[in-house]
Amino acid sequence: MKKKSAKDLQNIIAIVYDFDGTLAPGNMQEETIFREYGIDKRKFWAKSRALVRQKGYESTLAYLRLLISDPVFKERPLDRKTLKRLATQLPYYPGVTQGYFRQLTSFMNKIPEVREWGITVEHYIISSGLSELLDGASIRKHFKKIYACEYDYENGRPVFPKLVINDTNKTQFLFRINKGKLELSEGINQHMPAGKRRIPFANMIYIGDGVTDVPSMTVMNKSGGHAIAVYDPNGKVPREVKKMIAEKRAEHFAPADFRRGSLLIKILHRTLKQIIHSISFRLSSRRSSDWVRRHW
Numbered sequence: 589m590k591k592k593s594a595k596d597l598q599n600i601i602a603i604v605y606d607f608d609g610t611l612a613p614g615n616m617q618e619e620t621i622f623r624e625y626g627i628d629k630r631k632f633w634a635k636s637r638a639l640v641r642q643k644g645y646e647s648t649l650a651y652l653r654l655l656i657s658d659p660v661f662k663e664r665p666l667d668r669k670t671l672k673r674l675a676t677q678l679p680y681y682p683g684v685t686q687g688y689f690r691q692l693t694s695f696m697n698k699i700p701e702v703r704e705w706g707i708t709v710e711h712y713i714i715s716s717g718l719s720e721l722l723d724g725a726s727i728r729k730h731f732k733k734i735y736a737c738e739y740d741y742e743n744g745r746p747v748f749p750k751l752v753i754n755d756t757n758k759t760q761f762l763f764r765i766n767k768g769k770l771e772l773s774e775g776i777n778q779h780m781p782a783g784k785r786r787i788p789f790a791n792m793i794y795i796g797d798g799v800t801d802v803p804s805m806t807v808m809n810k811s812g813g814h815a816i817a818v819y820d821p822n823g824k825v826p827r828e829v830k831k832m833i834a835e836k837r838a839e840h841f842a843p844a845d846f847r848r849g850s851l852l853i854k855i856l857h858r859t860l861k862q863i864i865h866s867i868s869f870r871l872s873s874r875r876s877s878d879w880v881r882r883h884w
């Protein structure tokens with residue numbers, strides 16, 4: 589019998605994370621670049637908002653422009669080398685760098701259906717932060733693909749943003765993951781029947797923390813995927829999270845605590861089991877009908 593590819597089997601599960609406020613506290617630029625350059629975050633964001641108000645900049649482009657053109661960066665450009673070094677200073681929520689990915693793999697490997705049907709998990713990040721910072725992060729190796737804002741560099745210096753990710757265009761990347769068209773050079777607008785998609789939405793879990801994740805969560809929800817809202821473990825449940833649940837954008841919410849036994853991990857395990865169950869159910873029923881077809 590011809591060996592079926594993962595596309596036919598649809599036995600890959602994707603966990604898609606937002607970064608700021610989801611895997612890490614705060615904002616990646618503030619925690620790294622602002623600290624390094626001694627930038628007052630209130631002043632910086634006020635300048636960024638002024639570009640939006642006065643010149644009609646899209647808000648992500650406004651901050652990307654400031655990181656090039658603000659006098660501080662004119663004097664000492666934010667080159668690749670600096671970003672790579674700053675990436676090592678990124679803080680994370682509990683558990684993220686202490687075994688979360690390894691424990692998730694071992695959880696999966698203990699489930700018999702995972703082995704029986706060759707089910708695998710892939711991790712992705714979609715963030716409006718800076719790609720260079722995430723590329724240098726210690727957790728980079730766990731991710732199949734990271735989508736974030738990216739500059740074009742000339743002589744090591746950023747000259748122009750070549751990829752901008754904001755809350756609404758974040759959803760494009762969910763479709764890239766869904767259709768298996770991960771590279772930006774690959775078109776994604778062509779119709780692809782549900783059965784041919786590399787990772788069906790039903791096999792996707794989106795984890796995010798705020799209003800910027802609402803469009804992505806809405807896509808997940810409407811397409812049969814799963815969405816989990818998280819919040820700072822040191823704070824109370826924020827209004828946005830309550831809203832996401834009340835408006836049925838997310839199915840669950842939990843503190844962003846990735847340690848073994850946390851509420852988030854329990855929810856993730858439960859969701860993974862449900863996905864694994866439906867993959868194995870679908871594939872075993874397909875095996876029965878294939879057998880009957882051959883022996884008719």
Ligand SMILES: [Mg+2]
Binds near residue numbers: 608609796797798800
């Ligand atoms: Mg966020």
